[in-house]
Amino acid sequence: MAELHQTPTSLCCCRKSLPVSGARCLGPGSPRCPLVDVASASNFRCFQLRHFHLDLRLNFAVKEMSGWLVLDLVPVQLGVCTLVLDSHPSLLIHSIDCKVPGAGLDEPVSLTYRVDPFTDYGSSLNISLPTAAVKPGRLIQITVRYTTTDGPAIWWLDSELTCGQTRPLVFTQGHSVCNRSFFPSFDTPAVKSTYTATVRVPDGVTVLMSASRSSYSKQDRVFQFSMEFPVPSYLVALVAGELQHVDVGPRSRVWAEPCLLSCAVKKLGGSVERWLGVAEDLFGPYLWGRCDIVFLPPSFPIVAMENPCLTFIIASILESSEFLLIDVIHEIAHGWFGNAVTNATWEEMWLSEGLATYAQRRITTEAYGVNPSTLMNLFTYEKGFCFVSYLSELSGDVTRFDCFLRDYISEFKFKSVVAQDLIDYFLGYFPELKDAAIAQREGLEFERWLSGCGPPPYEPDLSAGGALIRPVQDLCDLWRSADPPDLQTLSTFDLSAWSTFQIVLFLDRMLDHSPLPHDVMVSLSGSYSSLFDGLNAEVQIRWLQMVVRNTFYPDLPRVRAFLHKHTSRMYTVPLYEDLVTGVMKCVAMEIFYQTQRRLHPNLRRTLQQILFQTGSAPTNQNGPSALSVIPPASPPPSSTTSQQSPAATATAAAGTTASIALRDVNVSA
Numbered sequence: 001m002a003e004l005h006q007t008p009t010s011l012c013c014c015r016k017s018l019p020v021s022g023a024r025c026l027g028p029g030s031p032r033c034p035l036v037d038v039a040s041a042s043n044f045r046c047f048q049l050r051h052f053h054l055d056l057r058l059n060f061a062v063k064e065m066s067g068w069l070v071l072d073l074v075p076v077q078l079g080v081c082t083l084v085l086d087s088h089p090s091l092l093i094h095s096i097d098c099k100v101p102g103a104g105l106d107e108p109v110s111l112t113y114r115v116d117p118f119t120d121y122g123s124s125l126n127i128s129l130p131t132a133a134v135k136p137g138r139l140i141q142i143t144v145r146y147t148t149t150d151g152p153a154i155w156w157l158d159s160e161l162t163c164g165q166t167r168p169l170v171f172t173q174g175h176s177v178c179n180r181s182f183f184p185s186f187d188t189p190a191v192k193s194t195y196t197a198t199v200r201v202p203d204g205v206t207v208l209m210s211a212s213r214s215s216y217s218k219q220d221r222v223f224q225f226s227m228e229f230p231v232p233s234y235l236v237a238l239v240a241g242e243l244q245h246v247d248v249g250p251r252s253r254v255w256a257e258p259c260l261l262s263c264a265v266k267k268l269g270g271s272v273e274r275w276l277g278v279a280e281d282l283f284g285p286y287l288w289g290r291c292d293i294v295f296l297p298p299s300f301p302i303v304a305m306e307n308p309c310l311t312f313i314i315a316s317i318l319e320s321s322e323f324l325l326i327d328v329i330h331e332i333a334h335g336w337f338g339n340a341v342t343n344a345t346w347e348e349m350w351l352s353e354g355l356a357t358y359a360q361r362r363i364t365t366e367a368y369g370v371n372p373s374t375l376m377n378l379f380t381y382e383k384g385f386c387f388v389s390y391l392s393e394l395s396g397d398v399t400r401f402d403c404f405l406r407d408y409i410s411e412f413k414f415k416s417v418v419a420q421d422l423i424d425y426f427l428g429y430f431p432e433l434k435d436a437a438i439a440q441r442e443g444l445e446f447e448r449w450l451s452g453c454g455p456p457p458y459e460p461d462l463s464a465g466g467a468l469i470r471p472v473q474d475l476c477d478l479w480r481s482a483d484p485p486d487l488q489t490l491s492t493f494d495l496s497a498w499s500t501f502q503i504v505l506f507l508d509r510m511l512d513h514s515p516l517p518h519d520v521m522v523s524l525s526g527s528y529s530s531l532f533d534g535l536n537a538e539v540q541i542r543w544l545q546m547v548v549r550n551t552f553y554p555d556l557p558r559v560r561a562f563l564h565k566h567t568s569r570m571y572t573v574p575l576y577e578d579l580v581t582g583v584m585k586c587v588a589m590e591i592f593y594q595t596q597r598r599l600h601p602n603l604r605r606t607l608q609q610i611l612f613q614t615g616s617a618p619t620n621q622n623g624p625s626a627l628s629v630i631p632p633a634s635p636p637p638s639s640t641t642s643q644q645s646p647a648a649t650a651t652a653a654a655g656t657t658a659s660i661a662l663r664d665v666n667v668s669a
Contacts, residue, residue, distance in 0.1 A: 090151030151181025169241030249273030306334035319536035354384020484523035
């Protein structure tokens with residue numbers, strides 16, 4: 001499955017990771033290369049996918065979804081005798097049949113198929129087609145009956161893993177190549193289609209999907225969904241459990257477990273409609289109708305996911321109004337950049353993330369004046385944002401560039417694009433720039449941006465955040481001296497009055513300078529650890545990484561408490577990696593065995609791999625372990641030296657993000 005790694009090539013501003021991707025687009029004006037997505041085993045170029053339908057029954061007792069998928073396909077090439085879909089070993093295929101309306105195959109005909117290995121994140125489902133009836137331009141309907149098991153896209157949560165701890169919950173997370181374990185598909189962002197779904201559930205369960213329309217039959221306990229706009233497979237999402245909602249605007253509502261709902265509504269209020277209105281003024285009409293948000297339990301593996309019509313967000317983000325604001329606005333921006341116009345391959349994911357980050361900052365600037373996210377240079381694809389900012393600078397005026405983006409969306413809406421599409425449209429929109437050969441300007445060549453390594457040739461002006469950054473830098477300078485600063489000097493810095501972004505930036509910069517002298521850590525802990533205890537997880541995890549990287553045993557109980565509370569991959573994996581790299585591996589194992597039954601199986605497997613450095617762990621995930629009791633480790637005497645983990649923090653990633661090419665990606669499965 002796609003996992004979170006704090007490395008420069010795997011994080012974006014939503015902290016999603018991505019697989020290796022397809023063929024590189026050539027420079028401006030060069031001939032187009034055939035579209036290749038090496039993360040997909042499918043032969044998607046041989047067919048047009050017009051529509052698909054899912055009919056599923058959810059069984060919480062055995063943690064399975066069973067039913068069928070119907071694909072409406074039109075061959076676009078002669079001699080196509082095989083349909084190849086992306087699948088996953090966790091999918092149990094029961095049968096496959098085919099209908100060809102109007103070609104003598106109005107009744108279903110059983111088809112033969114085989115499943116072949118592909119990668120560690122999927123397999124290929126090869127289906128033999130009736131060659132006599134399959135012709136270019138003629139509709140065929142393929143029905144696949146199947147059952148899901150423990151695939152990476154589907155997260156079954158027992159009741160104790162939910163916020164309310166009263167009823168189980170299930171959600172799917174498709175980005176980037178996980179939905180092939182939800183349903184067989186052309187699992188590539190190059191293919192978009194409409195879809196419908198029928199979902200049958202037990203009594204008392206509410207189902208939501210990333211769909212523009214929905215209905216519910218209480219008598220039959222059946223939910224019906226329809227997505228009338230074409231989307232790629234990774235944006236098909238489902239959540240089912242004890243969920244309630246409150247309308248917070250004319251086209252938006254907040255969904256959550258009952259125990260979270262009032263807090264979520266209070267935090268968001270009427271802001272969603274305000275942000276949508278600002279975005280529409282900048283980039284044109286919001287195309288998706290609904291803009292609902294569902295808050296998910298702490299096991300949700302990333303911060304947020306921009307599923308059309310229904311954004312998924314981790315509930316722990318409610319601890320920080322500032323992070324909530326930035327993340328929701330970023331997901332709203334994806335309604336234009338990423339969802340409406342999508343990168344055709346994962347290699348060029350910056351087309352979604354770089355543009356969405358630029359749009360997020362335009363929205364916050366228009367809504368709030370000084371942009372509150374100027375400090376958030378923490379995530380990969382900042383280089384994409386820098387490139388988009390450079391294009392804006394070339395256009396001569398930010399409002400003129402807003403008009404360009406509005407027309408870009410209108411031109412390519414509901415399509416998948418490559419970088420060359422954006423560049424060609426930009427140069428056509430501003431012909432004076434094309435005539436001036438701006439794409440070949442020495443040192444700022446577009447191809448250098450796309451394929452070259454090193455820092456961005458252009459960085460936007462972020463001086464508006466200087467008033468917030470200066471005190472952070474001054475405090476860092478004080479703590480970087482050989483001796484701890486005196487209390488009188490420290491008293492001029494009131495961190496309780498700082499924004500969350502400032503504290504995060506301070507801790508990130510101090511992390512960059514770890515290991516620190518022991519007496520400095522003692523003073524840091526005495527000055528700030530109690531304050532950090534009352535702040536959100538984004539602050540706490542950074543402080544605790546400092547604790548671990550500096551082998552600071554007095555604050556180790558805080559590490560234990562944090563890992564007992566937080567079960568999301570984005571908070572657990574970085575700390576476990578640091579614990580294992582240093583001298584605290586025994587502590588990591590102790591915490592793991594105490595908490596493993598509260599961890600989602602996907603996360604449990606990841607942590608086992610970290611702890612045991614192997615693809616399989618010597619424990620039974622579903623039952624008691626022979627190693628399930630480890631005596632608490634006795635900490636060695638405090639030392640003035642520390643070990644630093646090589647695992648990069650988000651800010652360390654920011655420092656090197658600019659050094660990678662926009663097309664650089666990694667395999668994460």
